[in-house]
Each structure stands twice: as structure tokens, then as C-alpha cells.
Amino acid sequence: MHYKSFEEYHDETTDGIKQNYDKIIQELGEDTSRDGLLKTPERAAKAMQFLTQGYHQDPVEILKAAMFEESYNEMVIVKDIELYSLCEHHILPFFGKAHIAYIPNGHIVGLSKLPRVVDVFARRLQVQERLTEQILDCINDTLNPQGVAVVIEASHMCMMMRGVQKQNSLTTTSGFRGQFEKIETRNEFLKLIGK
Numbered sequence: 001m002h003y004k005s006f007e008e009y010h011d012e013t014t015d016g017i018k019q020n021y022d023k024i025i026q027e028l029g030e031d032t033s034r035d036g037l038l039k040t041p042e043r044a045a046k047a048m049q050f051l052t053q054g055y056h057q058d059p060v061e062i063l064k065a066a067m068f069e070e071s072y073n074e075m076v077i078v079k080d081i082e083l084y085s086l087c088e089h090h091i092l093p094f095f096g097k098a099h100i101a102y103i104p105n106g107h108i109v110g111l112s113k114l115p116r117v118v119d120v121f122a123r124r125l126q127v128q129e130r131l132t133e134q135i136l137d138c139i140n141d142t143l144n145p146q147g148v149a150v151v152i153e154a155s156h157m158c159m160m161m162r163g164v165q166k167q168n169s170l171t172t173t174s175g176f177r178g179q180f181e182k183i184e185t186r187n188e189f190l191k192l193i194g195k
Contacts, residue, residue, distance in 0.1 A: 009046050017045035051086055054123030062117060063142045066110030073146065075185075076108065077101040079193045081115045087158050088125035096154030096170070099193040102139055103146035103179050114139070128154055128173050136175040147179030149189045 021041035025032050032041060079099040087094050098118045121134045136150045151174045160167050179185045 009049055013049065014042065014045045017048060018042045021045055050123075051084075052124055054120045057120045057123075059117045059120040059138045060142050062113050062120065063109055063139070066113045067107050067143065068109070069106060070104060070108040071106070072104055072108060075101050075103055075189065075192075076111075077189065077192055078111055078114045081118050083118050083122045083131075083152070083154070085122040085124070085126045085128075085131060085154075087156060088127060090158040090162070091125065092157040092161065094126075094128060094154045094156040094158070094171075096152060098135065099149075099151045099195075100135065100139065101147075101149040101180070101189045101192075102143060103148075103185075105144055105146045107143055107145075109143060128152055128156075128171055132173040132175050136177060140177045145178065147181070147185065148175075148177045149180040149186065150175045151190075151193065151195065 018041045021044045022032050025037060025041065030037060032038070077099070078101075079097075081098040081100065082095075083098050084093060084095045086092065098115075100114050100118070117138055118135055121131050121138070132150050132152050135152075136148055139145070139150075140148045151172065153170055153172045155170055159165075159169050176186055180189060
């Protein structure tokens with residue numbers, strides 16, 4: 001049975017990345033002509049394009065496409081947003097959850113757009129600290145809310161599979177703007193996300 005993939009790849013880009021993966025695999029001592037590895041360079045090339053598709057997406061446009069005038073001015077939280085990214089230092093995955101809150105200032109945004117913004121920035125070569133700031137600044141600059149908060153908790157394969165090899169380590173980063181810089185508002189947010 002055949003299935004249609006909805007992922008799109010630029011042939012020239014795929015070819016170039018494929019050739020590089022072929023060379024890397026051979027340099028590691030493997031035979032890319034053996035059955036199990038025959039299509040691996042192409043699959044890896046397509047996987048890498050998928051995992052870095054955020055370079056070709058505009059998070060501001062995603063938010064603007066679903067902004068609505070609304071007088072609601074209490075905290076809005078979307079928590080436990082799954083995220084998967086690649087550490088720019090070793091090109092190894094890091095993964096975890098993002099928690100986002102904002103206090104509207106005349107505009108709300110479609111709730112599904114916040115996870116999409118996370119994905120846009122996560123689907124790039126990243127460090128967790130920058131990822132946190134980019135999400136925070138994008139929401140703050142686009143929605144112009146009374147305040148924004150972002151907390152990310154992630155496990156990093158570069159710490160788990162190599163280097164110090166600490167399997168149970170978790171890295172937490174946070175950023176706060178506007179009303180969330182006040183300790184009471186920040187504490188309310190942290191309590192609501194269970195931190």
C-alpha cells in the first residue's frame with residue numbers, strides 16, 4: 001500500500017545534503033551501498049530539512065493571522081507545549097515542554113498559534129536560552145500585551161548521550177516581560193503551571 005507524503009523538499013537542496021551525509025557515513029567507516037544504508041543519506045537529508053523548517057516560516061505572520069480584538073485582560077496560559085529542537089553545538093536533539101502566558105492588552109490570539117510559534121523557533125539550530133527569548137520577544141512585540149512569560153524545561157541529548165552522560169538532567173529557562181516582572185504575577189503563573 002502506498003501513501004502520499006505532504007512534506008515538500010527542494011530537490012537541489014536535498015541532493016546537496018544527501019551527498020554530504022553519504023560522505024560523512026563513509027568517513028565513519030560504513031558502506032553506504034549496503035542495503036540498510038542505501039537510502040539513508042536521502043532520508044537524513046529530508047529529516048534535516050524538516051527539523052530546520054523554522055528558518056522558512058514567519059512567526060509574526062502566524063500570530064497576526066489570528067489576532068482578535070477582545071477586552072479580556074486576565075492571564076491566558078498554554079502549558080505543556082511539546083517541543084523538539086536541535087542543539088547548535090552538536091546537532092543533537094533537545095526536547096521538552098514550553099509554558100507560555102500572556103495578559104492581553106486589547107487583543108487575544110488563537111490559542112493554537114502559541115504552540116506554532118514555539119515550533120517555528122524550535123525547528124532551527126538552537127540553544128535553549130535563545131529559544132526562550134525568541135518566543136518571548138515575538139509574542140511581546142507582536143501582541144503588545146500587558147505582559148508575557150515563557151518557561152521551557154528540556155532534556156538535552158548532548159548531555160545525556162555524550163559528554164557528562166547525565167540521563168536525568170533537566171534544563172529550565174525562563175523569561176518575563178511587563179506585568180510578569182512583578183513577583184506576584186510571576187508567582188501566580190508559576191503556581192498555575194505547577195512550578
